[in-house]
Amino acid sequence: MDETPLLSVQSVSKRYRAGNAGPLGFGRRRFVHALDAISLEIAAGEVLGLVGESGSGKSTLGRLIVGLEPPSAGALVFAEGHARPGASSAQMVFQNPTGSLNPRQRVLEIIAEPIRVHRPSEDAVAVARALMERVGLPAALAERRPHEMSGGQCQRVGIARALALNPMLLVCDEPVSALDVSIQAQVLNLLADLQEDTGCAILFISHDLPVVERLSHRIAIMYLGRIVELAPTAALFGRPVHPYTQALIESAPRLDQRRRGFMPVQGEIPSPLTPPSGCHFHPRCPFAMERCRSERPLLREVGPGHVSACHLDP
């Protein structure tokens, strides 16, 4: 393998039309800036966690990477050097395990369909059966329809379908947040197994830091369409630099903390229609200075492989 990253996201922006301003809708056009000049790289075989709250643009980035939507600006480049024969570049596992499966298809057809379409020379049914076994689905479920299965089983089907074309990158958008805790652990362990066995890279999108921490080599934190911090997992939790990252880590309820006095970060997440000027986080930031209100902080290096977008001295 060469050293070039599997995927490089180069200054990608995405904006959506959101009607017109003014009470009667005759004002200027308005846009939601879902992604604002995002750059990052994913190495082959790497698990990159992408964490943010609602409106951060994390799901939009996932959708752009698998090609469900085109970017408004910038480029997404998959390196040629990593291509495997017959492999697709990126596939997606969706959040809603039942809703992302065709309710009228049976399990085996759902998994076999991408193979039939993209590699018609192969025995799609045999490959699908092997995939079912690989994701821990009993063969007896092959003729079931999605509504006849549990959420955990449906999510395994979704994972098997995504793996069918042997992707180099698996984009998992909140793959376990709809599942119960005991089932969540099963699916997370399955993803860890698959990642190690197939060597595919994973972009793991979630709002839940403890879930992401377990699997990821590196973690990117997003806020209102921008990456605010990106670091190797241990560094991010060991020395979070950006005040928003610190707030996220502080806010997550922990099993080892009893009746603690929460010190929550104040304020609501602003609307992406009218993001704050300068640093998007400044209205909620306990350390905000004059400069933060006017000037957008750029990502700068604060440690090995550790970047943060904050005007404060690290």
Added chain:
Amino acid sequence: MSGSAPDVLVVENLRTEFRGSNGVVAAVDGVSLSVRRGEVLGLVGESGSGKSVTGFSILGLVEPPGRVVAGRVLLQGQDILRCTEAEMRAIRGDRIAMVFQDPMTALHPLLRIGAQMIDAIQAHRRLGHREAWVEARDALGRVGISAPDERMLAFPHQLSGGMRQRVAIAIAMLNHPEVIIADEPTTGLDVTIQAQILAQVQKLAAESGTALIWITHDLAVVSSLADRVAVMYAGGIVEQGDVADVLDRPAHPYTAGLLASSPSRNRAARRLPQIPGSIASAHAAGGCRFQPRCGYAVAACGQYPDLQEIRSGHAARCWRIGAISLPETMEAGRG
């Protein structure tokens, strides 16, 4: 809070059944619990455990084909299961209030926030419009809503999800209830917003002396918020006690398994210890309902165990108490 405060709400042997095409399922089967003044009780379980139905049963909100068939719900000693619907309407929203997971189920989409809050006050108290308005506005301020005067005029759709849930909590607190039952109120919210609401709720419960039953699937939330916890599985309470006892020294294999598989534990390990199988069809199991998924199961587990006290206030429904250890293994079995 104080361990000696009197019990406000006592539930005894509650049983709620649902009649379906495949016979009768007891969604809640012999649940007993109690909550004291100013105390937060965490009611924990996964989907299908019966935790929400327990909440609905206490409030008399179970709808057909469901039916509360046995048990008592004592509010300050009065069995409210025997109340007429008119009497229940007087109790709900006044002495017991509920907060739902989706605040839009509790808010009228076409009425301004203020109007709904004033309605909620005047339904239970003789109060002039002006006084009710002031009370409602102050309640919004207490749950951390900025510019409450303006929000009184807003419609629910103009507020964010976190704001709406704050409004729902403010409405629940309006008439100073003795008990609030909150069903997964922060589950759909972002973590920074959840932290704000948990902080506020903790403060309000402590100040007002309201007893709180907090229904959730998230043990970490219980750990941060609650004084005591009851863990439900397939309709029954399998373990209850002080949060410190249950979370540090779980006595039931299900509690131990839930704790072990929680992502905020064993943070360095790439794999989580997992509970095999799923809760499906557990209601039909004879004997202990957790037995099919339990690594400790023995022949005795074919009999349904009673809750057995381990130490004061800490009890578990298991034949093998003492044999259970919290799995700490970093690399649990694959797949």
